Amino acid sequence: MTRTRIASATTRAGRPAGSVSLVAISKGQPAAAIRALAELGQRDFGENYLQEAMPKLEALRDLPITWHFTGQIQSNKTRTIAESFAWVHTLDRERIALRLNEQRPEHLPPINVCLEVRLEEEAGKGGAEPAQIADLAARVRDLPRLKLRGLMALPPPRESFAEQKQLFDRVANLLQELQAAGFDVDTLSMGMSGDLEAAIAAGATYVRVGTALFGERRPA
Numbered sequence: 054m055t056r057t058r059i060a061s062a063t064t065r066a067g068r069p070a071g072s073v074s075l076v077a078i079s080k081g082q083p084a085a086a087i088r089a090l091a092e093l094g095q096r097d098f099g100e101n102y103l104q105e106a107m108p109k110l111e112a113l114r115d116l117p118i119t120w121h122f123t124g125q126i127q128s129n130k131t132r133t134i135a136e137s138f139a140w141v142h143t144l145d146r147e148r149i150a151l152r153l154n155e156q157r158p159e160h161l162p163p164i165n166v167c168l169e170v171r172l173e174e175e176a177g178k179g180g181a182e183p184a185q186i187a188d189l190a191a192r193v194r195d196l197p198r199l200k201l202r203g204l205m206a207l208p209p210p211r212e213s214f215a216e217q218k219q220l221f222d223r224v225a226n227l228l229q230e231l232q233a234a235g236f237d238v239d240t241l242s243m244g245m246s247g248d249l250e251a252a253i254a255a256g257a258t259y260v261r262v263g264t265a266l267f268g269e270r271r272p273a
C-alpha cells in the first residue's frame with residue numbers, strides 16, 4: 054500500500070521509477086513488527102529514541118537492516134548513535150557533528166548525515182535555520198568520519214497539497230544551492246504518512262513513513 058503510494062507519486066511527478074526510497078519509521082513498534090516487514094524485503098528502518106531502539110537493534114542483529122537515526126540528538130547520546138547507525142537524518146549543529154566524527158568507530162564506514170532544516174519556528178522541534186545550512190554543511194564536509202548526504206525536513210501540516218509542496222520546495226531549493234556551491238549531496242529526506250505525495254513531487258529521495266506502514270504506534 055505505502056509502496057504503491059510511493060510508486061504512483063513518483064510516476065505522477067515525472068520521476069524515474071525507484072528514485073524514492075522508503076525508510077520505515079519503527080518507533081513505537083515492537084521488534085516482531087520490524088522483523089515481519091524486513092522479511093518482506095524492507096531494508097531501511099528509522100528510530101527516534103535510543104533507549105527504545107537499542108534493544109530492538111540487538112534483537113534484530115541477524116537481519117541485514119540499515120538503521121537510520123531520525124530523532125533529536127542529545128549530546129550525551131552521540132556515541133551510541135555513532136556506533137550503531139548507518140545514517141543520521143537530524144544533524145542540526147556543529148557540536149554534535151564533531152562528537153559523531155570523533156566517536157564513529159574506525160571499522161565502520163563514515164556515517165551518512167542529513168542536515169535538518171527548520172522551516173518555521175515550532176516549539177520542541179530541532180533543525181538549523183535555512184540561513185545557517187551552508188555554513189554547517191561546510192563544517193560537516195571537513196569531517197572525515199561523516200559523509201554529508203543532503204537535507205532533511207519535517208514541515209508542519211498544511212491544508213492543501215500545493216501549500217505542502219511549497220514547503221518541501223524550499224528544502225529542495227536549499228539542496229540545489231548546496232549543489233551549485235560544489236557540495237556533493239544527493240539526498241532529500243522528507244515526507245511522512247500524511248504528506249509523502251507532496252514531498253515526492255518536490256524531489257524527496259527518502260520518505261520516512263511510520264503509521265501508514267505499521268498502523269498506530271504504542272505510546273513511547
Ligand SMILES: *Cc1c(COP(=O)(O)O)cnc(C)c1O
Pocket residue numbers: 078080101123124207245246247261262263264265
Ligand atoms: C515519527 C516520524 C516519522 C513518521 O511519521 P508517520 O506520520 O507515522 O509516518 C517520520 N519522520 C520523523 C522524523 C518522525 O519522527
